[in-house]
Amino acid sequence: MKKxxxxxxxxxxxxxxxxxxxxxxxxxxVIDTVEEVDPLPSWNDGKTKKAIMDYVxxxxxxxxxxxxxxxNRISTFDNDGNLWGEQxxxxxxxxxxxxxxxxxxxxxxxxxxxxxKAVLEDDMKxxxxxxxxxxxxxxxxxxxxVTTDExxxxxxxxxxxxxxxxxxxxxxxxxxxxxxxLLDYLRANDFKTYIVSGGGVDFMxxxxxxxxxxxxxxxxxxxxxxxxxxxxxxxxxxxxxxxEYNDDKEGKPLNIQKIIGKKPVFAxxxxxxxxxxxxxxxxxTYKSFQLYLHHTDAEREWAYDRESxxxxxxxxxxxxxxxxxxVIDMKNDWKVIxxxxxx
Amino acid sequence: MKKxxxxxxxxxxxxxxxxxxxxxxxxxxVIDTVEEVDPLPSWNDGKTKKAIMDYVxxxxxxxxxxxxxxxNRISTFDNDGNLWGEQxxxxxxxxxxxxxxxxxxxxxxxxxxxxxKAVLEDDMKxxxxxxxxxxxxxxxxxxxxVTTDExxxxxxxxxxxxxxxxxxxxxxxxxxxxxxxLLDYLRANDFKTYIVSGGGVDFMxxxxxxxxxxxxxxxxxxxxxxxxxxxxxxxxxxxxxxxEYNDDKEGKPLNIQKIIGKKPVFAxxxxxxxxxxxxxxxxxTYKSFQLYLHHTDAEREWAYDRESxxxxxxxxxxxxxxxxxxVIDMKNDWKVIxxxxxx
Numbered sequence: 001m002k003k004x005x006x007x008x009x010x011x012x013x014x015x016x017x018x019x020x021x022x023x024x025x026x027x028x029x030v031i032d033t034v035e036e037v038d039p040l041p042s043w044n045d046g047k048t049k050k051a052i053m054d055y056v057x058x059x060x061x062x063x064x065x066x067x068x069x070x071x072n073r074i075s076t077f078d079n080d081g082n083l084w085g086e087q088x089x090x091x092x093x094x095x096x097x098x099x100x101x102x103x104x105x106x107x108x109x110x111x112x113x114x115x116x117k118a119v120l121e122d123d124m125k126x127x128x129x130x131x132x133x134x135x136x137x138x139x140x141x142x143x144x145x146v147t148t149d150e151x152x153x154x155x156x157x158x159x160x161x162x163x164x165x166x167x168x169x170x171x172x173x174x175x176x177x178x179x180x181x182l183l184d185y186l187r188a189n190d191f192k193t194y195i196v197s198g199g200g201v202d203f204m205x206x207x208x209x210x211x212x213x214x215x216x217x218x219x220x221x222x223x224x225x226x227x228x229x230x231x232x233x234x235x236x237x238x239x240x241x242x243x244e245y246n247d248d249k250e251g252k253p254l255n256i257q258k259i260i261g262k263k264p265v266f267a268x269x270x271x272x273x274x275x276x277x278x279x280x281x282x283x284x285t286y287k288s289f290q291l292y293l294h295h296t297d298a299e300r301e302w303a304y305d306r307e308s309x310x311x312x313x314x315x316x317x318x319x320x321x322x323x324x325x326x327v328i329d330m331k332n333d334w335k336v337i338x339x340x341x342x343x
Numbered sequence: 344m345k346k347x348x349x350x351x352x353x354x355x356x357x358x359x360x361x362x363x364x365x366x367x368x369x370x371x372x373v374i375d376t377v378e379e380v381d382p383l384p385s386w387n388d389g390k391t392k393k394a395i396m397d398y399v400x401x402x403x404x405x406x407x408x409x410x411x412x413x414x415n416r417i418s419t420f421d422n423d424g425n426l427w428g429e430q431x432x433x434x435x436x437x438x439x440x441x442x443x444x445x446x447x448x449x450x451x452x453x454x455x456x457x458x459x460k461a462v463l464e465d466d467m468k469x470x471x472x473x474x475x476x477x478x479x480x481x482x483x484x485x486x487x488x489v490t491t492d493e494x495x496x497x498x499x500x501x502x503x504x505x506x507x508x509x510x511x512x513x514x515x516x517x518x519x520x521x522x523x524x525l526l527d528y529l530r531a532n533d534f535k536t537y538i539v540s541g542g543g544v545d546f547m548x549x550x551x552x553x554x555x556x557x558x559x560x561x562x563x564x565x566x567x568x569x570x571x572x573x574x575x576x577x578x579x580x581x582x583x584x585x586x587e588y589n590d591d592k593e594g595k596p597l598n599i600q601k602i603i604g605k606k607p608v609f610a611x612x613x614x615x616x617x618x619x620x621x622x623x624x625x626x627x628t629y630k631s632f633q634l635y636l637h638h639t640d641a642e643r644e645w646a647y648d649r650e651s652x653x654x655x656x657x658x659x660x661x662x663x664x665x666x667x668x669x670v671i672d673m674k675n676d677w678k679v680i681x682x683x684x685x686x
Contacts, residue, residue, distance in 0.1 A: 071552075071558055074560075148600055192560075201601075201604070202604070205604045215414055216603065216604030217417075217535075217560075217603045219604065223601060226597055226600065226601070227593075227597075228593035228596050228597050228619060228623075230619075230622065233622075234626060235596065235619070235622050235623050235626050237596065237597065237600050250570075250571035253571050253578065253580065254569055254570075254571050254580065257491055257569065257580050258544075258566060258569070259560065259602050260559065261544070261545070261559030261562065262559055262560065276571060276573075276578070279576075279578050280571075280578050283577060283578050
């Protein structure tokens with residue numbers, strides 16, 4: 001039944017989408033019909049979509065007082081829960097759990113040892129009880145001990161076949177179609193699009209270029225420690241078990257300064273971990289734009305704001321509302337959530 | 344006399360440069376004369392220039408087995424002694440010394456305290472005797488304690504008026520004209536040009552975009568520690584006295600992986616500190632190019648290789664020769680050194 005409702009929704013959506021072609025008349029008109037292409041077709045018309053487009057049109061208009069030179073059109077996007085889903089847990093955690101299972105034959109001791117035992121028995125309750133300490137242990141056991149090249153191959157292989165536990169589609173299909181359109185729209189207007197995420201940078205790099213069109217050098221994230229090894233003339237970089245950089249909260253503006261060296265003019269996030277990046281962008285002397293995604297769609301995606309597995313979310317949303325940043329109401333602003341709904 | 348010799352050199356050079364226009368004939372020819380533009384006019388014809396151009400023509404030819412997709416055309420350049428000079432000391436040290444003088448009124452104790460005393464008295468011998476410890480102390484005293492925005496302004500103001508002690512031109516004029524042409528040539532062939540230097544990243548960023556056309560996000564360098572401060576709604580990033588990252592030796596390939604996430608196909612350096620970056624690039628599965636600048640021109644620039652204020656240089660040059668990397672013989676390969684010679 002839900003499926004049919006969604007189908008009807010898409011059909012209505014596509015019908016609403018279709019605009020009448022405009023006819024331009026005038027002495028120099030050689031082309032008499034121009035169909036305006038909507039750059040954000042998966043966004044419902046309304047104040048959110050209008051705010052985005054008004055901003056982009058203003059700052060790219062060389063006659064506007066708010067014009068921003070191309071070199072300064074830096075936009076930064078959080079990833080988890082912002083460009084793709086993050087429920088019922090960060091997708092990277094599913095990767096780590098699958099790696100624990102793949103590596104288990106080499107670690108017979110894991111079947112009696114938490115948090116590995118919980119993973120091997122698909123006991124999410126016990127895994128959750130192991131807390132952040134348990135999760136960090138699993139991440140380190142599965143993200144280190146290989147070279148950077150090997151890790152890239154492992155992630156690429158994983159994403160080919162791994163399925164989301166409830167939606168039963170690939171994790172790389174659980175990206176938000178309206179955000180893909182927004183990334184394209186910004187790039188078409190000469191913005192550089194960056195990801196600035198608490199997720200692992202090399203995990204994202206192995207997946208993200210293909211799904212978002214963002215190259216590895218425009219992805220900032222958390223990192224494990226690494227070591228260079230000349231390796232008798234075939235140099236390798238080894239991944240070590242230990243967090244080198246936590247690209248979250250204050251870590252976001254700091255990493256933006258370290259790596260990009262420019263303050264963004266456009267920032268997009270959905271949690272307290274993005275707040276400092278949004279504040280930093282908001283302090284730009286160029287006209288800036290802050291976008292905050294509010295997960296309000298329990299039916300098509302998830303609805304959560306104040307409390308979640310990812311911790312408290314109240315500060316970011318409150319400050320977004322207080323400062324008049326643009327808040328996306330997922331349920332009402334987005335016609336579709338995932339690209340596969342368009343098929 | 345030297346001036347006249349240089350002038351004669353330039354004139355001969357420009358004469359040698361001029362090629363006969365080629366006439367293309369054929370049934371569909373509409374333009375009957377095409378003058379081939381030399382993309383590297385300040386390079387003498389010879390094996391170095393030929394090696395560079397053969398490489399670029401090969402890897403950008405979509406019919407070649409060595410073709411490299413645009414997304415992988417990453418080139419990395421050391422800065423000091425490679426894109427601009429580094430004699431008689433790193434240019435950043437002159438900035439630090441000028442800052443010590445500017446800040447001296449706030450630090451009356453400095454006039455009796457080494458290494459500050461040496462700087463204030465222009466006593467290079469005593470400064471050199473203070474060793475790396477003294478130099479690090481001066482760098483930290485002059486590169487920290489301000490915000491990132493303030494630091495950028497200070498460097499930009501400094502470079503406007505500071506003069507090189509012997510050449511008596513601005514430090515930003517002491518860039519190598521042949522390397523500027525090489526950067527342009529690579530960019531014209533869709534290479535992304537990066538700086539990967541042991542120099543301070545924010546020091547370089549304040550200068551480099553203008554002189555090399557390289558944006559801040561394509562500059563990797565050493566960094567001091569930083570701290571985010573919400574500052575009652577006007578957030579700032581403070582520079583702290585302490586080295587956070589040393590972008591030298593193994594630090595170069597490691598930083599390339601952290602920040603760019605791709606192995607370069609083209610690397611250019613001039614010292615042992617660049618060796619690991621050259622080795623790393625040399626291990627690319629794409630056809631790669633390693634360029635090593637040998638300072639052989641005591642008259643127009645400086646001649647040094649085995650020993651210098653910057654430490655030993657023997658490993659990089661020896662390995663470049665042993666592995667058949669392309670070695671620039673500055674004296675013989677470069678028609679001019681600095682852009683101001685062209686005026």
